[in-house]
Amino acid sequence: MDYTPHSxxxxxxxxxxxxxxxxxxxxxxIPDEIKQKKELNLLEPLSEIELLKRLKFxxxxxxxxxxxxxxxxxxDYDHFIPSVVNYIISKPEFCTSYTPYQxxxxxxxxxxxxxxxxxxxxxxxxxxxxxxLYDGATAVAEAANMALSISKKKKILxxxxxxxxxxxxxxxxxxxxxxxxxxxxxxxxxxxxxxxDRRLIDxxxxxxxxxxxxxxxxEPIDEIFSILSGSNTLAIACVNxxxxxxxxxxxxFGADIVVGDGQILGNPQSFGGPSFGFxxxxxxxxxxxxxxxxxxxxxSNGKIGYVLTLxxxxxxxxxxxxxxxxxxxxxxxxxxxSVYLSYVGRDGLCxxxxxxxxxxxxxxxxxxxxxxxxxxxxxxxxxxxxxxIDLDSTELKKILSKKGILGPICxxxxxxxxxxxxxFAVTEKRTKEEMDxxxxxxxxxxxxx
Amino acid sequence: xxxxxxxxxxxxxxxxxxxxTVPDEISSIKIDIPENLKRKKAPELPKISEPQLIRHYNKLxxxxxxxxxxxxxxxxxxxxxxxxxxxxxxxxxxxxxxHPYQDEEDIQGALQLMYELDVLLCEITGMDKFTLQPSAGxxxxxxxxFIINAYHREKGNKRKNIIIPDSAHGTNPASVTxxxxxxxxxxxxxxxxVDLKKLNKLLDEETAGLMLTNPNTxxxxxxxxxxxxxxxxxxxxxxxxxxxxxxxxMGIAKPxxxxxxxxxxxxxxxxxxxxxxxxxxxGPIGVTKELSKFLPVPTVELNDEGRYYLDYDEKDSIGKxxxxxxxxxxxxKAYSYILSLGAEGLKRASKLAVLNANYLKKHLSKYYYLPxxxxxxxxxxxxxxxxxxxxxxxxxxxxxxMDFGFHPPTIYxxxxxxxAIMIEPTETENKETLDMFIKAMIQIAKEANxxxxxxxxxxxxxxxxxxxxxKAARDLILKYNFD
Numbered sequence: 001m002d003y004t005p006h007s008x009x010x011x012x013x014x015x016x017x018x019x020x021x022x023x024x025x026x027x028x029x030i031p032d033e034i035k036q037k038k039e040l041n042l043l044e045p046l047s048e049i050e051l052l053k054r055l056k057f058x059x060x061x062x063x064x065x066x067x068x069x070x071x072x073x074x075x076d077y078d079h080f081i082p083s084v085v086n087y088i089i090s091k092p093e094f095c096t097s098y099t100p101y102q103x104x105x106x107x108x109x110x111x112x113x114x115x116x117x118x119x120x121x122x123x124x125x126x127x128x129x130x131x132x133l134y135d136g137a138t139a140v141a142e143a144a145n146m147a148l149s150i151s152k153k154k155k156i157l158x159x160x161x162x163x164x165x166x167x168x169x170x171x172x173x174x175x176x177x178x179x180x181x182x183x184x185x186x187x188x189x190x191x192x193x194x195x196x197d198r199r200l201i202d203x204x205x206x207x208x209x210x211x212x213x214x215x216x217x218x219e220p221i222d223e224i225f226s227i228l229s230g231s232n233t234l235a236i237a238c239v240n241x242x243x244x245x246x247x248x249x250x251x252x253f254g255a256d257i258v259v260g261d262g263q264i265l266g267n268p269q270s271f272g273g274p275s276f277g278f279x280x281x282x283x284x285x286x287x288x289x290x291x292x293x294x295x296x297x298x299x300s301n302g303k304i305g306y307v308l309t310l311x312x313x314x315x316x317x318x319x320x321x322x323x324x325x326x327x328x329x330x331x332x333x334x335x336x337x338s339v340y341l342s343y344v345g346r347d348g349l350c351x352x353x354x355x356x357x358x359x360x361x362x363x364x365x366x367x368x369x370x371x372x373x374x375x376x377x378x379x380x381x382x383x384x385x386x387x388x389i390d391l392d393s394t395e396l397k398k399i400l401s402k403k404g405i406l407g408p409i410c411x412x413x414x415x416x417x418x419x420x421x422x423x424f425a426v427t428e429k430r431t432k433e434e435m436d437x438x439x440x441x442x443x444x445x446x447x448x449x
Numbered sequence: 450x451x452x453x454x455x456x457x458x459x460x461x462x463x464x465x466x467x468x469x470t471v472p473d474e475i476s477s478i479k480i481d482i483p484e485n486l487k488r489k490k491a492p493e494l495p496k497i498s499e500p501q502l503i504r505h506y507n508k509l510x511x512x513x514x515x516x517x518x519x520x521x522x523x524x525x526x527x528x529x530x531x532x533x534x535x536x537x538x539x540x541x542x543x544x545x546x547x548h549p550y551q552d553e554e555d556i557q558g559a560l561q562l563m564y565e566l567d568v569l570l571c572e573i574t575g576m577d578k579f580t581l582q583p584s585a586g587x588x589x590x591x592x593x594x595f596i597i598n599a600y601h602r603e604k605g606n607k608r609k610n611i612i613i614p615d616s617a618h619g620t621n622p623a624s625v626t627x628x629x630x631x632x633x634x635x636x637x638x639x640x641x642x643v644d645l646k647k648l649n650k651l652l653d654e655e656t657a658g659l660m661l662t663n664p665n666t667x668x669x670x671x672x673x674x675x676x677x678x679x680x681x682x683x684x685x686x687x688x689x690x691x692x693x694x695x696x697x698x699m700g701i702a703k704p705x706x707x708x709x710x711x712x713x714x715x716x717x718x719x720x721x722x723x724x725x726x727x728x729x730x731x732g733p734i735g736v737t738k739e740l741s742k743f744l745p746v747p748t749v750e751l752n753d754e755g756r757y758y759l760d761y762d763e764k765d766s767i768g769k770x771x772x773x774x775x776x777x778x779x780x781x782k783a784y785s786y787i788l789s790l791g792a793e794g795l796k797r798a799s800k801l802a803v804l805n806a807n808y809l810k811k812h813l814s815k816y817y818y819l820p821x822x823x824x825x826x827x828x829x830x831x832x833x834x835x836x837x838x839x840x841x842x843x844x845x846x847x848x849x850x851m852d853f854g855f856h857p858p859t860i861y862x863x864x865x866x867x868x869a870i871m872i873e874p875t876e877t878e879n880k881e882t883l884d885m886f887i888k889a890m891i892q893i894a895k896e897a898n899x900x901x902x903x904x905x906x907x908x909x910x911x912x913x914x915x916x917x918x919x920k921a922a923r924d925l926i927l928k929y930n931f932d
Contacts, residue, residue: 002794003530003721004801005879011801014808014880023800026807027701029670029824034706040699041572045791048534055785059543061558063551072548075772080467084499088506089725090536096515098526099727102857103918104848104911108513109726112506115455118928122492128927131727134584137772145627165772172745172768173591176598177629222485246480248488261772271559272549272773274584274729286925292727297921299914300906304452309921315587315623316862320632325623328585328717328732332725342455342502346494347464355468358478380483397552409550432472 002045063406065269069434071407073384073425074214075136075163075261076269079242080352080429081340085266088339089332099292099328103307104299109331110306113294116338123241124258125249126280130291132329136261137169139277140208140238142290142324143257144170146281147206147234148179149323150288155180155204159191161213162238164414170208189217189377189386193224201227206234206257211250212243215411215423216360216384217377225253241265241278243382245353257281266340267333276330276337287313290324352428356383359435360426366439367424372446376421384425386411390446392420399445405438455505456929460496493931512912513726514856520882522809524828524859524871525618525666527696527718529798532789535721535782544781549773553758559777560757563749566733566784573787573795574692574712575705576735580744581775586693587620588770589713589732590660592745594628595767596711596736597658597687599743603765608657608686614643616666616863618693630657637865641667641821643677652684662691663707664698664826666863666871668806678708687711687740695719696875697803697826700796711736720783731779745769801876802827805883809874812887816894820866828873830866836897841904843868846893848915849907853889 011023020026027035046054070078089095093108100106100113113131120129133139144156156174158167160183171181182200184207185192191209201207207228211221225235237250239260250258263275281289287310295309315322344352360383367373372390389396393410400406408422415421426435497505515521521528538544547556567579583589594611601608610633611625622632635651638644643661659681664670671677678688690709696719704712716722717730724730736744746766747759759774790798803826810819810829817831833843847857847870859871874883896903908915 002790002797003532004797004876006801006804007879010880011804014804018804018807018811023804026800026803026824027670027698029672030698030702031672031675034675034702036700036702036706040792040795042569042792042795043788045794046788048789051534051785051789052538054788055538055781056541058558058562059538059541061561062543062547063555064543064546065548065551066542066546070548072550074550076549078546078548082467084502086540087503088510091506091510092517093510093513093515094726095536096517096531096723097513097726098521098523098528098724101523101859102847102851103916104908104913105514105851105856106512106726107913108509108511111452111454111512112509114928118454118456119492119494121928122494134588134729135772137769138584138588163772165769168769169771172595172770173627175768176595218482218486220486244488244492246482246488247486249492268545269548270545271547271556271777272775273771274776274778276729293927295921295924296926297917297924299916301914303913305913305916307916307918307921309918309925309927312922315619317619318623319619320622320626322619322623322626325587325591325620325627326585327587327618327620328715328724328730329728330584331727331729332723333729335726338455339502339506342495342497342505343499344467344494345461345464345496346491347496348467349494350491351464351468354480355471355475357480358471358475361478361481362475380481401552406548406551406555428468431469432475 065406068404068406069437071424071426072409074409074423076272077264077425077427078269078429079264079427081266081268082343084343085336085339089336094335095332100308103305107305110294112335112338114296114306116334117294119338119341120278120280123244123249124280125251126258127283128286128289129278129280130289130293131331132334133277133279133291133326134330135273135275135277136238137166139259139279140166141170141173143236143259143279144206144208146257146285146288147236150285151205151232151234153203153205155182156206157182157184157200157204158208159184159210160186161191161215162208162210163214189215189379190219191224193227196227201231201233204233206236208236208238210238211247212240212382215377215386216381217379218381222253225255240382242353242356245350246357262333262337265337267336274330274333276333288323289313291326291329355428356426359428359430360385363424363426363435367442370443370446373442383427384423386421386423388420389422390420399441403437403441454929455495456493458495458497458501458505461498464496465498519854519856520878520886521856522858522872522874523856524873525693527873527875529721529875530877531721531723532786535785538785539778539781557757560749562784563780564751564757566780567749569787570714570733570735573699574735575703576712577738578741578744579733579735580748581733581780582745582771583732583734584771584776585728585730586713586715586732587624589734590620590624590691591627592770593689593711593713593734594624594630596740596743598628599767600687600740601657608655610655611657612651612659614661614665615865616641617660617662618666618691621660621691641669642671642673645673645676648677648680652680656684656686658687658689660689660691662694664694667821667830668825668828669821669823670826674707693718694827697799699799700792701799710740716779716783721786722779722782729776729779731776731783743767798876805874805876805878809872809883809887813890816891828871830863830869830871832866833868833870837868839897839901841897841901843870845904845907846870849893849904850889851908852910855886855889
């Protein structure tokens with residue numbers, strides 16, 4: 001099945017208009033030595049019936065988290081997505097449009113982006129927001145690049161409590177330019193602020209602190225960022241946007257740039273992508289921000305409308321001097337987030353965050369009551385937490401999967417010292433019965449051990 | 450009725466019920482967040498009902514134009530039709546609700562799809578191994594440049610420069626800077642191709658690589674490509690293929706056979722996944738066997754027992770360019786697209802994309818200046834310099850096209866063409882649509898002579914008239930003011 005609407009007669013007419021006999025003659029400019037001698041070795045084209053059947057067969061080899069009880073998190077979460085989200089983002093006017101360069105035909109997506117910028121500024125307390133980066137990890141890397149460009153210093157400070165994959169991405173991004181990335185070690189599951197000394201601060205372009213951190217713990221971000229005061233080192237917070245319904249916006253702690261991953265806001269887990277990275281910052285960094293920004297203006301009749309603005313920062317205008325190379329971003333995921341935030345609204349977001357918190361704390365408390373399970377850290381947390389379980393990961397997985405339970409994640413692969421420490425994520429979708437099943441299962445397993 | 454932002458809609462007094470009722474044992478848990486970290490003022494989010502929300506976004510959707518609404522000949526963006534079956538497939542429960550850290554046993558389908566897509570893309574491009582991790586074309590470019598850097602680093606080379614033609618996409622030089630290289634521009638010759646003499650002068654022991662789009666952004670196939678890649682290789686550098694224009698040559702010629710070492714593809718262009726108002730895309734990169742050890746981790750592999758697994762075990766890998774594995778949902782659609790077209794369909798798609806472009810080009814060349822008259826590939830560039838004599842710019846022509854129900858082409862790119870209008874019809878438009886577009890363009894050329902005002906004040910039929918971009922950049926109203 002292909003999607004070309006040409007009749008043979010039309011093709012002939014077009015060819016004869018061009019004075020060409022065969023379609024292949026269109027390629028006379030390509031030297032014979034690089035022309036393919038053989039057809040592509042692909043399977044016979046599939047009809048829609050066959051295609052759906054084949055792909056359904058492949059997808060069925062996956063186990064959906066909906067068939068199970070999932071406590072998997074660590075950057076990708078099983079949150080509730082209202083059905084309005086999919087309905088709106090499937091609209092062909094949004095879904096099949098390109099980047100809104102031509103504003104008069106793109107007022108819909110542009111206005112929704114302006115609304116999104118407003119919502120992200122509200123959540124984070126910052127002045128301006130862009131229209132997304134690829135994901136949370138690349139948002140951290142782009143924020144660091146901003147800081148390097150603003151401060152002209154060549155080092156980056158990042159807490160060891162930032163998602164390990166995010167740290168891996170920033171290392172990959174900065175290695176060719178030989179930017180030194182200094183990891184601030186953790187102590188008790190949070191950033192060890194004693195290790196951030198004056199000399200390090202003076203030499204570094206920025207300090208990147210997560211909130212909550214990779215372990216779900218709440219960082220004393222106010223105290224940490226206050227260490228930076230009086231320096232020109234930028235404070236970058238990498239936050240969970242849902243937690244901001246309960247937590248003070250990072251702007252209040254003097255954050256210069258706030259980034260994070262937006263999957264939580266109305267986007268499915270989707271095997272880790274696509275989600276989107278958000279980035280908000282202080283107005284003074286306006287000309288250093290990467291990615292698209294929408295601004296309000298008027299048309300020739302004075303009617304309010306929206307356009308992409310500050311494009312002189314961007315690659316298609318500024319080329320090698322652009323603030324970033326980003327062109328395609330994650331707009332449809334941003335639209336999903338806007339619809340999500342508009343649907344749940346001011347109160348709903350808070351209720352969801354509270355229930356996540358309460359569920360996680362219910363589970364945590366019940367788990368640590370079990371002999372053989374201890375808290376790994378002594379920190380406050382949001383909806384993810386780490387406990388020590390006296391079972392190795394293979395054993396634990398076996399026991400839980402028998403009961404249809406997915407997760408937790410064993411931290412040892414990223415933090416070798418955290419043997420038998422397991423990360424649980426608990427969303428508003430988990431019920432008491434589901435959590436009790438986990439509790440009973442572990443209770444039973446550890447009792448009979 | 451006045452156009453309102455979602456924040457200006459009437460507020461509900463109490464929120465809707467979103468969550469299930471939870472047992473007291475849970476609801477009674479106190480939120481114990483340290484006072485200094487606790488939020489005091491709720492964010493100003495909308496408080497609206499579901500029907501209000503749907504009407505709001507429906508209203509917005511009516512002010513937007515997608516390829517499902519009409520012809521979208523945006524050059525360099527390959528706005529082809531996005532098959533609906535691929536959307537349906539990408540939303541299958543067991544594709545949507547899977548977590549990247551699930552046990553490999555539980556994600557065999559996802560890994561199989563990624564593994565097979567890698568194989569398919571290798572067959573189409575001639576490369577040996579792909580990573581599906583990059584999220585967009587520019588992200589692929591950056592990944593490719595990291596690999597170029599790792600390659601030279603291993604050899605102990607400290608090369609500083611990446612050569613880019615003056616016709617290149619803006620992302621190329623921007624990626625080069627991000628990867629710590631200097632962008633060195635090589636001029637095009639009078640035929641719009643890489644000037645070999647100038648290239649020769651630029652190549653030296655400082656050259657790390659050359660980035661090239663072929664067919665290039667003028668829509669021209671650079672027939673010297675073998676010579677170019679040989680020259681670059683002789684200088685000890687690598688040749689990078691910007692795959693933005695692969696739609697012209699599927700099944701016709703493989704980038705590998707042109708001498709490219711690294712190739713990025715835009716799945717959201719060539720392989721028909723929708724662009725979503727700006728993304729998500731996907732920009733896999735393919736490399737030669739020699740370079741495959743530098744690919745980001747993890748790669749997806751197949752063991753002897755027919756089991757797929759994620760391989761993190763490559764010490765030479767550049768690392769990661771994104772958390773997890775890539776824009777998986779986009780990968781599904783591209784995979785489905787390739788399976789539904791097959792070898793024959795892909796080749797036909799390319800041929801008809803090229804036919805459509807040449808058909809338009811020849812018709813329009815009577816009315817618009819055509820800087821590069823040779824046979825084009827899937828797109829071509831005309832110039833509005835004839836119209837400029839009447840004070841009409843490419844921008845005016847673009848805006849006027851909206852009145853005829855078309856999305857405008859790309860304008861002012863490539864930068865080497867004055868008043869450039871870059872047209873890419875794609876293969877999914879029929880002759881009737883092209884003829885209508887031609888008619889509109891002829892009418893506009895006439896108007897430029899007879900009634901230039903109608904162009905300068907266009908568009909006339911859209912809901913909003915021409916927007917003042919200068920004012921937007923000056924006033925910088927970037928969010929709603931709640932006060």
